[in-house]
Amino acid sequence: MTISTSASATAREWADLYWIVPGTVACLAFIATVRDPFALDILVTTLLWAAAASAWNLSGGYAGQLSIGHAAYFGIGAYTSTYLLLIYGLSPWIGMLIGAALAALTALGIGALTVRLRGSFFVMATLAFGAIAHIVAAIWRSVTGGSNGLSIPFEPSFARMVFADKQSFAILALALLLIVVGTVLLIERSKLGASLVAYREDDAAARALGVRTLRARLIAIMISALFTAICGTLHAQYTLYIDPDSVTGLSFSLQVALICIVGGVGTLSGPILGAALIIPLASLLRGALSSSGSGLHLVVYAVMVIMVLLALPEGIGPSLMRRVRAARGK
């Protein structure tokens, strides 16, 4: 992973490496030592959600454009690579890139259309686009298989992006996360990142100062969509079964935003912290409580999410950072 190498690089700019490197090493150690498929499933799922949330964070966090329609991009990625694989035998490694390109183009279209919308109007427009994607996935049966879904045969091979063991997939998911985080890191430190934050904080003032906020927003949403689509391909290759509800449902869009909000929107570490909390929590609660009454695990989960949101409304990352700084006496 590369990092800004400008001459003015200071210790502060390198600060993120203090958690990225140990985090990566810890993941690799986990992958190397743990053989339990349940634990590895949680790891893979967490890494994929962390990548999707980091991608969401680019437009949703840095630019403050809260989207609850990212399932559209996730679905484009999942369906494109899966369709090309099943019909033309095209390797998902290539299908993934085609899906990513399609998603980025779609995002450009949606971004251009929603340029004038602010606040909740923007949010609801993204909800509408997500809902449209869901309906299209359900009714375009010749391509998506409709509600019956598409299933990818389990034939392990690198070219087909199907692996016999979960370790390989965990490494793939980790690599994707690192690429997304690296990209976000680069953007964060670039003029583009500054323009996004300027737009979020005060669009009028930013434009008055000559910042091209519109261009920045469109680039951000395209990159965001691109990586979300790649996550969609990986999801399809991991579960080997996709249907409209699981890859274009509103629940994906809400979950990916929730992860960022719990972890801290507009920060590099936020989506990762959020995913590392939310995903294992949901899996472990389900495992521990599903032998009790139906729904109990979701009751506990919801209560815990509410408590986290009330206690740390800015997200775990920023709230912790503030406390650390306060403890140090600044």
Added chain:
Amino acid sequence: MSLKPMLTSSLLGIAVLAAAPATAQETIKVGTVFPLTGPTAVFGTQNFQGVVVAAEMINDRGGVKGKKIELVKADAASPQAAIAEVNRLITQAGVKILVGSTTTAVAMPATQEAERAGVFYWEGAAIAEQITERGFKYTFRVALPAAGLGTPAMDYTVKVVAPTLKRDPKDIRVAIVGEESSFGISMADVNVAAAKEAGVQVVLRETYPAGSKNTDLSPLILKLRAANPDVLIATAFFNDAVLLGRQMKELRFVPKAYIGTSAGHSTLTLADALGDAVNGTFSSSYPPDVNPGGLTEQARADLTEFKRRYQEKYKVVPSVQEVVGFVAGWSLFRDVIGTAESAEPDKLREAVMKLDVPIGSYINGWGAKFDAKGQNVRSFATVVQWQDKKMTVVYPLELATAKPIMLPAPGSK
């Protein structure tokens, strides 16, 4: 494992030794993989509770080869949750036998993960044809694929409705409507194909969004009125079955025969929701109460006991989905695990392939014999009709408990 109790027992004498098998703590663990939360929880829960009653019943009868069945419950509400839960059951709970799954979205990934881990998967009610088409070694389906569950609607149209109306099947006009779901689409596809084969005219095929998103189906009914079919075949969940039934009455659309395909049209509370208007409605369906004459003596006793236990435990009368769940559990426990050399997946597979349980041996009239793909060929669907607000089997004739009434439906043109 049994060495220690054996030693102890032999020290304590013959009386204790005789009691040892009953007090042995060894159980056979079976994981249950059903959606118990989320929008598909309705049927997932009903299937699951049927399995629970089967386990309790077999345990109270002494278990399987002296061992108790211990169910380990999971909640698989989505494909991703199915993967997580199957892996948890296998690695955390040490389960080697799974039973599921109600929906295609759960069954596809769950069976996939089980197959990869070499774990035995006993599929109950999920209907997608693909489930047994992937050449899996350890996946077996005891209930029906889509074609089996859906086609009786068309068979009945051709073999009973047309003759009763004194019409040639080729002059019968059908409309096929259904909800936008894996289940709805599959049912419509099979019936359209069956209609083509029988030469029956399909005058309208329409799909509407699934779930409670429908607040008004009157445009659909106006379309039906314009298409003027003799027979309406509908696949609906409970909420839309209610809405369809009510609005058809309100807008005075009465086809000569109205045939649902299981799900909402075979849910007991449909009668509470529609009142007398439910009478006359048909449904091609997993068999609920079949004619006891078609059951073995043992199955008749099982049926009585199942119904009593289910009502005591869950305070509701069991119906179609509960019965399927029970049969899935019962066939697995009594006939598969019960005849296998051991509870290992390979031995269970051998036992399944050898099964030869005659029709009428399970409480819904099914038997068990599996083809090479792992599909039970002795499961079948029946056509029921709501008569006096109860589901009554009217087809196939050997299992029927009554003759059809209201055919053609009063008020139909």
Added chain:
Amino acid sequence: MLETLLQLFVSGILAGGIYALMSVGLTLVFGVLRVVNFAHGEYMMLAMYFTFWLFTQLSVDPYVAILIVLPAAWLFGIATEWLLIRRTLDAPHIAQVFVTLALSVLLQNLALLFWTADFRSIFVPYASSVVEIGPVLVTWSRLINFIIAIVTAAAVGAMLKYTYTGMAIRATAQDRRSARLMGVNVDRIYSMTFALGSALVALAGVLVMPLFPVNPFSGGEFILVAFVVVVLGGMGSLLGAVVAGLAIGVIEAFAAFYLGSEVKQLVYFLFFVVVLLVMPAGLFGKRGAEVMDVT
């Protein structure tokens, strides 16, 4: 043909009346508290269950149940506002929104835990009785629901316009700081508005109980359209919610008939997007008002 057109129009308007009633409370809460309440549908679901139990256990007619369910929903609204919403008002806007999302998951699964996933419905014979108006068949219960929805929306509108409380609510909606300076008890207004929003959606729940079955997840499915309606009408606009609700009902009916039931929702989502492109603040929203709710 004309008969079909009329029938479609009437069916659409009547369905739209229910959409309007679902949306009035949502738009009110949004306008005043600036909170998008994702749990709105679950309030409706709870009201439907309450109506169901009153009917089956105590034989209370659904129209009579209004007198019991509405006050209960009001209290429930006050309680949740005090317990949750109030504590998020100073938090970033997105944290607020997702607290209500978590609340909706909580309420759905509590309902599942206590009442199972089974659908519950009530059978009221008169609900399906039909009145013929010319060639058009109108279901009594849908007609009555429509009238109640419109009258209620008008009453709420009049209350906002003419009473002191209503003026205080509007003042708070426009500028909470100034309202406070003018001596408005803003906390009380928030509490009241949220309670009123809960009661309004509960009214929708009671009224539809004779028409649709309920299970723990139906609230969330019913309500999706209300979010579209609220934004389409212009967030915070009562008149907008009513007009947009009726418009979506009619669009849905015609789309289902002419283009197929499968795409009826696709059509109204597309319509929604197109309207937003042309009128970024919705049909009746004030341009610039939406900027106040910075995310």
